[in-house]
Structure formats: structure tokens, C-alpha cells
Amino acid sequence: MDDDLRAKLDRRNELSLRVRRLLVEDLHVPRELDEIDPDTPLFGVGLTLDSIDAVDLLVQLEVKFGINIPSDAEGRAALRSVNCIVDLVLAREDAERGAA
Amino acid sequence: MELPDRILTLRRSVALSRLPHVHYVRLRGDGAHELLDRVFTRELYVRVGQLSLGLLLRDDGSVLADCYLGSDEDGFFLLAECRDRAELLEYLRRHGEGTGELEIVATDEYALISVEGPYAWQLMARLGGPEIIGLPFMTFFHLDGMICCRAGKTGEYGYWLIVPSSREGSVWDDLREKGRALDVGEAGLDALDVCALENWFFNVRREGSGDLTPLELQLQWRLSRSKAFIGSEALVERRRLGLRKRVTTVAAPGPMSLGERLVRDGRPIGEVVNAAFSPARGDWVGLALVELEYAHPGVTASLTGAGEILARFISTPVIANRSLYVNPQVHSYASRHEDDFPSLVPS
Numbered sequence: 129m130d131d132d133l134r135a136k137l138d139r140r141n142e143l144s145l146r147v148r149r150l151l152v153e154d155l156h157v158p159r160e161l162d163e164i165d166p167d168t169p170l171f172g173v174g175l176t177l178d179s180i181d182a183v184d185l186l187v188q189l190e191v192k193f194g195i196n197i198p199s200d201a202e203g204r205a206a207l208r209s210v211n212c213i214v215d216l217v218l219a220r221e222d223a224e225r226g227a228a
Numbered sequence: 229m230e231l232p233d234r235i236l237t238l239r240r241s242v243a244l245s246r247l248p249h250v251h252y253v254r255l256r257g258d259g260a261h262e263l264l265d266r267v268f269t270r271e272l273y274v275r276v277g278q279l280s281l282g283l284l285l286r287d288d289g290s291v292l293a294d295c296y297l298g299s300d301e302d303g304f305f306l307l308a309e310c311r312d313r314a315e316l317l318e319y320l321r322r323h324g325e326g327t328g329e330l331e332i333v334a335t336d337e338y339a340l341i342s343v344e345g346p347y348a349w350q351l352m353a354r355l356g357g358p359e360i361i362g363l364p365f366m367t368f369f370h371l372d373g374m375i376c377c378r379a380g381k382t383g384e385y386g387y388w389l390i391v392p393s394s395r396e397g398s399v400w401d402d403l404r405e406k407g408r409a410l411d412v413g414e415a416g417l418d419a420l421d422v423c424a425l426e427n428w429f430f431n432v433r434r435e436g437s438g439d440l441t442p443l444e445l446q447l448q449w450r451l452s453r454s455k456a457f458i459g460s461e462a463l464v465e466r467r468r469l470g471l472r473k474r475v476t477t478v479a480a481p482g483p484m485s486l487g488e489r490l491v492r493d494g495r496p497i498g499e500v501v502n503a504a505f506s507p508a509r510g511d512w513v514g515l516a517l518v519e520l521e522y523a524h525p526g527v528t529a530s531l532t533g534a535g536e537i538l539a540r541f542i543s544t545p546v547i548a549n550r551s552l553y554v555n556p557q558v559h560s561y562a563s564r565h566e567d568d569f570p571s572l573v574p575s
Contacts, residue, residue: 129521130493137524137527140525141524158453159449160453163448163449163451163453164449165446165447165474166446166524167428167446167476167544169449172365172366173366173449174449175449201553205570208544209543211525211544214525
């Protein structure tokens with residue numbers, strides 16, 4: 129694996145761990161960190177988060193990752209899995225790098 | 229209607245399907261709870277009227293069946309997808325030995341019909357009354373001799389009807405008639421499989437047909453943390469040895485086929501375990517079993533089948549389901565052209 133890809137995946141793994149820690153520690157998902165697979169649905173089936181959890185999640189993502197996601201349907205659609213959230217954070221980082 | 233049109237009908241309006249691949253199994257008697265506690269991978273905290281989505285595993289941890297479990301006054305029932313109904317029944321009877329009084333009934337006296345799509349609730353309200361609109365996901369109720377389950381594996385509003393076989397034709401025709409103004413269509417199993425893939429609902433007949441366990445399949449959310457079940461010892465052992473591969477979603481501009489290898493840096497890093505053309509996206513989507521260090525969105529690899537096609541691992545779901553945006557209190561099929569919904573393809 130080349131260094132560039134290695135660095136990208138290291139960053140991805142770091143963010144994934146932080147998101148899973150947020151789910152367990154702040155939203156009290158009753159799972160060990162390594163039991164939350166990156167594509168597990170967060171709402172409905174899967175981790176069965178509800179609308180109140182969704183509000184908590186939006187707040188925590190703003191506090192801990194600085195990303196502001198609207199609480200409408202489009203915002204909820206962006207929060208469907210750990211991988212989806214990591215994609216959002218990485219996209220914001222890319223946009224900031226592009227703007228700098 | 230061709231497959232792409234049937235898929236898009238389900239994604240945009242409402243579509244009916246017969247579900248002969250789903251087996252309705254009744255479990256009655258004092259032994260039913262004990263049997264299910266042994267074999268069902270989730271806790272049995274299922275209240276009357278609730279559904280739970282779990283698995284039945286073999287001793288080696290591979291998946292025998294993908295099941296909804298329901299509980300009502302008549303005991304428990306399973307809506308089980310598996311490759312072989314005879315194997316399922318033999319499994320249940322074998323693991324039910326010594327549990328006390330137990331009746332396991334799987335007959336052809338019932339058939340299943342699914343109603344799925346962003347406006348499925350509107351059709352169901354015409355069939356059973358407006359209160360159906362408020363039926364929470366993963367619940368069911370008895371309706372005029374049928375059982376109506378708020379379920380489905382397409383990411384859209386979904387209802388599975390358990391219908392006496394003698395009435396299957398008339399219920400089907402009634403749904404077609406009542407759905408005329410909604411442009412109701414027929415989807416079928418091939419269309420349902422593509423929709424499940426786009427939303428990554430587990431498919432026991434595709435990625436689940438080999439010896440993969442819930443660990444590789446990203447199905448740990450379906451495993452109880454507090455009880456042992458058939459297959460759980462194998463999962464503990466596999467965890468102890470360390471996971472080496474994981475199933476992840478892949479997209480490509482050209483065809484993918486089952487078993488096709490994905491190559492990166494001159495060596496195979498994975499293989500395709502499910503794939504289909506997505507008419508909503510206009511490309512191919514699939515699932516691949518990939519070495520763990522590469523199994524992340526953003527990684528690319530070459531498909532080695534017909535020509536060299538660059539595939540990309542992506543996050544799932546790969547569709548922005550319209551049902552996420554359709555609110556029965558606000559929207560209707562008739563007003564769909566005035567409603568500003570996002571594209572089916574996530575930006």
C-alpha cells in the first residue's frame with residue numbers, strides 16, 4: 129500500500145473510532161466499539177437510534193467535529209452509518225484544504 | 229415490464245411482489261420460547277405486535293436464515309429467508325428437541341405479498357384504513373384474516389402481508405385496483421434483490437450463501453451480547469483469531485460478476501460476492517469480500533473480469549431513498565411533481 133493511501137486510511141480509521149466512541153459514550157449505544165461495524169444502519173434497524181438520539185448526534189457532531197448538519201430529512205440522510213458520517217467529516221476537511 | 233423499470237417503479241411510486249422465497253413458520257407450545265432462545269441471534273424481548281430482525285446460524289457461524297421474528301396471542305412466527313425450507317425445518321426440529329411441548333408449522337396455506345415504495349403507505353391506507361399510516365416500523369397487526377407487517381428490505385416504506393393462499397389472488401387484484409391512481413407496478417424478486425443491495429439489506433441467497441459469518445458480513449448488530457446461541461461459540465473463536473476480511477460496498481462503471489477478483493498493487497485484495505446494475509445510479513453496485521486494511525470507502529481496485537474496470541469502495545446505502553423525504557402528513561403521490569425531493573443518487 130502506498131504512503132498516500134496509508135495516510136488517508138489512517139485518518140479514516142481515526143475518525144471512525146471517534147464516531148463509534150461518540151455513539152457508545154455520548155449516545156449510550158450498548159455495544160463495544162469493535163461491535164459497531166462501519167456500515168451498520170444507525171436508525172430504524174441496526175443500532176435503532178431514534179429521533180431524540182438524532183438530535184443528540186447532531187449536537188455532538190457539531191461539538192466534537194465542527195460539522196453543522198441540518199436536522200431536516202436531508203441531514204438525517206447523511207447520518208445513516210458510521211461510514212456516512214466519516215465521509216462528511218472528510219469532505220469538510222477536503223473543502224477546507226481547498227479553500228486555504 | 230423490464231427489470232430497470234420495475235426497480236424504478238418501486239423507488240418512485242409503489243410496487244407489489246410475491247415473496248415465495250420467504251417461509252412463514254409458526255412455533256407454538258411451551259417449548260417455542262426455549263427453541264428460539266437457542267437459535268435466534270437476538271434477545272427475545274419481543275412484545276406482542278413487535279418484530280425483531282435476526283439470524284439463524286449453523287454451528288460454524290455461517291448463516292442459515294435471515295428472519296423476522298414476531299410474537300402474538302398464537303405464539304411466535306418466523307418470516308425466514310433461506311435457500312432450503314427443508315433444511316430450515318430440520319434445523320428447527322433438531323434444536324427443538326428436549327424443549328417441551330413444541331409445534332412447528334410451515335404450510336403452503338399462507339402466501340406473502342409485499343407492498344413497497346415511497347407511497348406504499350397510501351396504497352395500504354386504501355386497503356386497510358388510514359390508521360395503517362401510523363404503523364411503526366418493525367411492528368405488525370392482524371387485518372381482516374391477514375397479518376400486516378411493517379417491514380421490508382428496500383429502504384422504502386414497506387409492508388409484508390401474510391395472506392391465506394386461498395385469498396392471494398383476490399388480495400393481489402384488490403391492491404392492483406386500489407393502486408391504479410398510484411401507478412402501482414409489480415417488482416418481483418429480482419427487483420427486490422437489487423433494491424436490497426442498493427440499501428445493503430443482507431441477502432442470504434447472495435453474500436450469505438457461502439461460509440461467511442455475521443462478523444465478515446457487518447451484521448454484528450444482529451447478535452445478542454447477553455446470551456449464547458447456536459453458532460455463537462464459532463463467532464467467539466473467529467473473533468479470537470482476528471478478522472481478516474470484511475464485506476464492503478463497491479461501485480463500478482461496468483459490469484461486475486460474482487466471484488470476480490479485485491486487484492490492487494498487482495495482487496488480489498478481494499472478490500465480488502453480490503452485484504447488479506443500479507438503474508437509479510446508472511452504474512454497477514456490488515458487495516465484495518475485501519482484505520480488512522483495504523475495506524474502506526475511497527479505496528479503488530481493478531476488476532479483472534471482462535477488460536479492466538476501476539471499481540471504488542463506497543459507503544452504503546448508495547441510494548437516497550425517497551421514503552426518507554416523503555412525509556404522509558404532507559405529501560401524496562398526486563402532489564409528487566410539486567414536491568422538491570432530492571435525486572435518488574446521493575450527492
